[in-house]
Amino acid sequence: MTIRNAILRAVPGAYILNSGINKLGMDEETAAGLQRMAAAGVPIMAEMTPAQFGKFLSYGETAVGAALLLPFVPSRLAGAALATFGAGLMASYFALPDMTLEDGVRPSEAGTAVAKDSWLVAIGAALMLPQSRRERL
Secondary structure, eight states, X not given: OOHHHHHHHHHHHHHHHHHHHHHTTOOHHHHHHHHHHHHHHSGGGGGSOHHHHHHHHHHHHHHHXXXXXXXXXXXXXXXXXXXXXXXXXXXXXXXXXXXXOTTSSSXXXXXXXXXXXXXXXXXXXXXXXXXXXXXXX
């Protein structure tokens, strides 16, 4: 793992792991609200019960965060997990009309926090790129 990859993995990994841990055991009302938002971008999410979705989300975030932080997980695999997770968040962002301005791309005030998740997709993509032998530690 390169120093560059360690930096790219550490910050989102710690943030996502913490977010996943904080969601463990969330109440059904909170899970239902997050599920509605997720289902706008990924419709299959609506097929779960709120309790199932809450577990899916909390375990998923914890797994993605851990994959990023564990050095024995290959960067390409950790990057793919991060990019996939970020793409799901971005799908919800683009599917919810109140998240963007009239052009459907730029974030509204309500969408600014979610639009920042585009960085996760970019970091995931960077982690999936091949590295030269000189860049490895």
